[in-house]
Amino acid sequence: MTQPWIVLCPGQGAQFVGMGRAWFDAHPAAAEVFRRADAHVGSRLGATLSSLCFDGPAETLNRTDVAQPAIFVASVACYRALDAESRIDARSIAGLSLGEYTALHLAGAISFEDALELVLLRGRAMQDAAEASKGSMVALIGADEAQAQQVCDQTALAGGSEVLVGANFNAPGQIVLSGHASACERAVGVAEGLGLKATRLQVAGAFHSPLMAPAADRLREALKATRIVPPPVQVVSNVTALPHEASADSIRSRLVEQLTSPVRWSQSCSWLATSYPSSGFGYHELAPNKVLSGLMRRIDRAVKVVNHDEPAGVSTGSASGQG
Numbered sequence: 001m002t003q004p005w006i007v008l009c010p011g012q013g014a015q016f017v018g019m020g021r022a023w024f025d026a027h028p029a030a031a032e033v034f035r036r037a038d039a040h041v042g043s044r045l046g047a048t049l050s051s052l053c054f055d056g057p058a059e060t061l062n063r064t065d066v067a068q069p070a071i072f073v074a075s076v077a078c079y080r081a082l083d084a085e086s087r088i089d090a091r092s093i094a095g096l097s098l099g100e101y102t103a104l105h106l107a108g109a110i111s112f113e114d115a116l117e118l119v120l121l122r123g124r125a126m127q128d129a130a131e132a133s134k135g136s137m138v139a140l141i142g143a144d145e146a147q148a149q150q151v152c153d154q155t156a157l158a159g160g161s162e163v164l165v166g167a168n169f170n171a172p173g174q175i176v177l178s179g180h181a182s183a184c185e186r187a188v189g190v191a192e193g194l195g196l197k198a199t200r201l202q203v204a205g206a207f208h209s210p211l212m213a214p215a216a217d218r219l220r221e222a223l224k225a226t227r228i229v230p231p232p233v234q235v236v237s238n239v240t241a242l243p244h245e246a247s248a249d250s251i252r253s254r255l256v257e258q259l260t261s262p263v264r265w266s267q268s269c270s271w272l273a274t275s276y277p278s279s280g281f282g283y284h285e286l287a288p289n290k291v292l293s294g295l296m297r298r299i300d301r302a303v304k305v306v307n308h309d310e311p312a313g314v315s316t317g318s319a320s321g322q323g
Contacts, residue, residue: 003282005088006272008292008305009075009095009102010285011263015067017056019288020074022310024050027081033112037073040113041120049073064130064204068098068123069116071288075102076112078287078308092243092276094236096292097168097208097263098122100255104244107231109251114226121222125215126259130205132214136184137167137206138177141197148175150194155187167208169266171298176201178209208263216259223252241267266299273300284308 023030034050041049045066052061053070060066082088095103098119105115140148145166152164162180164187169175177187184200191198205211230246237244237254241264244251272283283305285292293305 002086002089003280004091006276006281006283007079007088007090007093007103007106008283008285008296009093009099009106010071010287010289010291011096011098012064012067012071014289014291015061015071016288017054017058017061019053019070019309020050020077021054023074023077023081023287024054026311027084029084030077030081033073033077033080036112037069037116040116041069044120045069064127065120065123068126069119071098072102072105072116072119074288075099075286076105079106081311082284082308090233091281092234092236092272094268094272095238096265097238097258100235100238100258102286103235104228104231104251107233107235109228109231109235109248110226118219118222118226122215122219122259125218126207126212127204129212129215130203130207133205133211134181135163135179135206135209135211136181137201137203138184138187138191139199139201140175140177140191141199142173143175143191143196144172145169145175147194147196148177151187151191151196151198152177154190154194155183158186158190160186163206163210165209166262167206168263170263171266171295174266174295174298178206179211180206208259208261210260212259216256219259220252220256223255226252228252236268236272238263238265238268240264241271265295269296269299269303273303278303282306 038048093103093107104110148166162183164179164183167176167178188198228248234243239254239257239261285305285307287309290307293307296305
């Protein structure tokens with residue numbers, strides 16, 4: 001008997017040129033998802049979503065406003081193909097940042113077109129907010145949450161009133177800070193002084209920080225006009241690292257908060273591992289890429305994640321993602 005599934009949905013950084021193509025070629029259900037996306041988006045991104053996924057170019061696919069809808073569609077296409085092969089019994093679904101929208105759609109909370117429209121707006125709003133503020137992000141390797149907060153506090157004491165906050169708690173020892181570029185630059189020196197390794201990330205802006213407030217305001221208005229229903233399948237919130245409440249208004253509020261709050265992925269996966277032991281549940285990561293499988297090995301080695309970047313027996317030579 002097949003185990004019930006715990007589904008993991010990737011976020012921005014998992015994109016690569018060629019993603020989703022193997023699923024499109026192998027399964028009518030996946031191809032139909034790409035066709036629906038192309039029909040809905042049209043030429044708003046300068047080319048069809050499917051061509052951007054399959055052919056790039058990379059500099060376009062890596063833009064926040066393009067990567068987010070592209071990853072969403074590739075993940076949904078993968079899930080629909082897997083579900084067509086053998087009906088999925090999903091008990092809980094979690095997605096990293098952008099992936100939370102994928103999770104809510106797959107769980108039945110938001111329709112495909114509505115979720116795609118939200119992701120299009122979210123990506124554009126985040127890109128605009130990034131361009132309007134001089135923001136950046138810094139990866140701390142080997143730090144825990146208390147040490148990450150210490151870096152933020154000492155950076156503030158070093159001068160300036162810029163924003164610097166914990167933005168992504170990806171796995172034990174892998175935390176990302178976000179804020180003004182000048183604060184991020186100072187944070188590297190502060191972290192090294194504390195014996196931590198710190199690296200500036202090549203990102204468009206200070207995601208999951210107060211600098212994303214303009215994007216959150218735009219998203220709030222869009223969510224008010226979007227039909228959302230309490231999903232029949234459990235979805236884990238990035239903000240709380242616990243399941244969403246069975247309330248459409250609560251889901252809307254959490255999605256707005258998510259843009260300016262830290263993504264608690266490590267805590268979310270720990271909660272899943274405790275609530276759904278791998279002895280009784282199968283953990284599955286959707287396309288594109290294998291980022292979440294790698295993070296789970298750092299979070300809880302007892303949990304083995306089956307990756308579905310491509311159909312079984314197919315090798316596309318995908319690149320590794322950033323997380």
